Each structure stands twice: as structure tokens, then as C-alpha cells.
Amino acid sequence: MGRRPAILRRTCANTANCTLRPQALCPFSPQALRRLRTIGECISREANDIILQEGYPADHVFLLCTGQAKLLTSSSEGRLLILRTANSLEILGLEAVLGSSVYCVTAQALGPCTVMSIPREDFLSIMDADPQVSQLSMQALARDFSCAVLAARRLALSTSAAGKLACALLDWTQTHQPGETRSRDHLPVRFPAHVTHEELGSMSGLSRETVCRLIAQFRREGLIHLNHRYITLVDPDRLEGLYCERPHPAPSHPDPVPAPASSRASS
Amino acid sequence: MGRRPAILRRTCANTANCTLRPQALCPFSPQALRRLRTIGECISREANDIILQEGYPADHVFLLCTGQAKLLTSSSEGRLLILRTANSLEILGLEAVLGSSVYCVTAQALGPCTVMSIPREDFLSIMDADPQVSQLSMQALARDFSCAVLAARRLALSTSAAGKLACALLDWTQTHQPGETRSRDHLPVRFPAHVTHEELGSMSGLSRETVCRLIAQFRREGLIHLNHRYITLVDPDRLEGLYCERPHPAPSHPDPVPAPASSRASS
DNA sequence: CGATCGTTTGATCGAGCTCAAGTACTGTGG
């Protein structure tokens, strides 16, 4: 599957350079940080560099110290599926180190970033020793899983292209809002980064052109708003409604997957 | 599907009834087993009963003691996506208990089965106390993640319906072969259960009819063989090749995920 | 100022979905 992406290590001679240190946002305890910094090796990456690639043996986990990375899978044919973007202080490659020992997604730097590379065995022993690291890893994995399921959902379950795109936009905001359940309602949210139509296509399984047409359509309908480099979701609720537009009259199913646990006997 | 699958809890008065005990296959240590059995509540389920449902608060994890269950997501419209089938001794609902606290897939019994229901808090404390349980959970989560990514891949990355179905068949055998990397080559493998065309459709995001046509086509081409109730994959390699059939001559992309870090002058 | 990248729009075409009809198989009760 393609050229090996020559991962070259631009190691910081002094790991103290690494911006990984206790701070408000940092989820790691000071002890854990100390261990990580003695073991981990700090690496710089430019935009579009590959941090780790699917299919390759998982010898390290990578802690994204600064910058962002997109997590994606690719077919041998060149098609991409972008699962999500990872922000700083996230751990990449967990699934492989803990499980199948082969990375199952690719992480690609969105811009310049620094990552700390931690050998598999070392990370496992840190996890063993420090329940906090272990727990954080668990939560990270659980989130990754939900995210992958969301991606699969929108690809399989939305019938129309509009539904897929709407779902991708909504999932994005949900996954990347700092607070979990915050502003999930009807407040407009806006897209931060340079998201190209091509990337949106890769997130929703559509072609560039279709994305473009849909964006234009959504704007005409007042569902979203485009200013400068931001996409603002004006009406998340109606977007949500697009998700499962029934194209034809009514599909006879009165009861979708019928809420089964309605009357749950105590216990 | 149709009618509401009435969750009824037929609790074994005596948890000793539960078939969960040390055995060759059981991954749990005797101590862990003992704790699980004192805390867990054993429940019987009939075919098509819902064990846990996506979107509901995650108050328990479920240990599948005997039987099988399919893991799926559904849209409000009735469309399904089957992620995989879980076998006995697997833990269900982990992602929710460790992460978002809302189940993100539904588990539905394939046949009669018994599950042990373990309250969230109890399970977390068992995990805390027993590193083995913790590690097993990690591995399970990692596997679930890979599986979800595989599902997303085949939905987004296969261009043709044939590719999607082929990929679903191959993924199934990979996920359900006891040995991981065993017989991954060109040995024929066969499908065990009653898998209906409808279910295959839900695994690959296709309609029943399309699945039927493709199955017929595959058989004509000697890729698979249908005897009795089994589907035998005669030629996995050629199926694999179908995954990314390029419909048109040659898509100009010589290099799949174009190795971006090709010639990088060191630092 | 040209060059490159991303966006925009149109026209065409075909894969796969939907609808519809008919067949094979299984289990059940008389």
C-alpha cells in the first residue's frame, strides 16, 4: 500500500523544549508528566506530515503536545475517510498498542505540531503504574470508538447526500465543542478551521462537487452561513432533520427501532 | 423486526446457574470471576431481545455469558447498520460506561442467551482493583474500535456495491475467526450462521435486492459457494481485489495516500 | 503578475434503490 512515508524524527535535543507541562488543560498528573517526559521523545512535524500510518506495526503511542492532526483511513485507491481531528494533549495510536498491534487509522498533521513518541512497552508500564493514565487512555479509546461509530452511522444511515453532509457538520461540532453536551440545542455553532470542500467530502463520503452544491443549497435555505473562513450552523435543528429525510411518502414503518426499554422493571 | 421486543428480565434466582465459570476459554481470573458473580445479576434473553440500546444512559455493562448478540446502530427511520456479532464472554457497553455514559450501539440477542448485568460503579471498582479486568476491557475496547473503523471504511471507501459486500464478507470472517491472523490467505472460509440477505445488506449498507443480485453474481463467477445454509468464500483474494475496483481506466493517482513526507530535508 | 489552489456551475451517465411480482423453503395444524 503505497510508499512508506519516511518518518523522520526531528528530535528536540532538549525535551524540556516540549510544551508538555502541567497546565490548566493538561489532564496528566505531575508524576505522570515527569515519567512521560523522561521516556518520551519529542518530535516536530510540519503540516501534512504523517505521524502514524494505518497498517504499520504499532511500536509507539504518540502524545500530541501542540498542534492538531486529522485521523483518517485511506483505501489503496486514494479515497479518504476523515474520522475526526485530534487536538493537543490527545494520545494517538492507543487502539493498536492495546489491541491488534497494528495502527488502524492514519494521523496526519494539520499544521506544524510537536508530538511525543512513547515506545509501546514503556507506555504499557506507565499505564500499569499510574491508574490515572490508564483511566485517561480508557476514556480516549471510548471516545474514539463513539466517533468511529458516528462516522459509520452517517455513512450508512443517511439516505441522501444532504443528510450525510448535515450529519458530518453536526458530528464535527459535537466532537469538537470543548464541553460535551454544551450548546447541543439550537444555538448556532461555527466551524473554526480551514475546512476545504474536499475535506468535508472525505468526512461525509461525498465528492467535492456535491459538497459544494449542498453548501450552496444550505446557504440558500438559511441553514448555514458563510463568512470569511467560517461556516456557521445557523439552524442545527433543521440540519438534524435533514439527516433522515424520507424521500418517498411514508415507509410503512410506524415504529423505527421501537424503543424497547420503555417500561424497565426496576432492579 | 417490527414489534416491540419486550425486555423482560428472567433473573436466575441462583446466580450459580450462570454458566460463567473458569474454563479454557474464559479470559477472567478466578478472583475476578468470583467478584463478578457476587455482584452481577444473571439475565436470560430470547432471540431478538434487546440487551442494551444506543442512546440510553449507561448504568450497566453486560457480560455475555452464553449465546450471541449482534451489535448495531439504527436510524430513527428504521435503517440498520450491523457492526459485528458478539460472542459469549464478551463485555458489552464498555464504551459508554468508560466514556460518554450513553450507549452508542445497540446489542440484540441473536438467539437465546444469558447475560450478566453489572452496575457501572461496581464494574469500575472491579477494574480499579483488578488490573487483569482492566486490561481485558482495554483490549475489548480497542477491538471494538477497529471494528467500527472497518465498518466505516467499507462504507466510505468501496466505490461499488460489489466492493462493499465483498468487504463485509471478508471483515466478517476476519472478525469471527477464532485465531486472529489465521487463514487470512487464500483458504476458503465459511459463514456459520443463518445470515439473511437483509442482514448482509445491513452490514454493507446495501438493499436486500442488491445483496441478492451480487451474491448470485459472485456465485456465477466462482467467488463464493452456497451449500445448505452456509456461504463459503472460495476465493477471498479475488473478493479482496473487488474492494477497490477502479471503474474507469486509471485514476491518475499513482500513490494512494500520497506519502507526504517523501523527501524531507532533515530539520 | 502569473501560478496554484480551491470553489463554482453545467451536462451527462450509470449504479443502485425502489417498486412489484413471483418462487422456493419451512414449519404448523388439521
Next chain:
DNA sequence: CCACAGTACTTGAGCTCGATCAAACGATCG
């Protein structure tokens, strides 16, 4: 033993949606 459901499989015909191809336009940047 057969009739009768009920379920799953099969096949055909039409049609829609989105991919593909093509061709500008517009910005950003060196």
C-alpha cells in the same frame, strides 16, 4: 399427508441521485 402461512430469496423494469468530466472563476501567495 397436505394445505396454508410466513419468511426469505429471486428477478425485472424504471428512475433518481450523485459521481464524473469539463471548464471557468476567484483568491491567496510568492
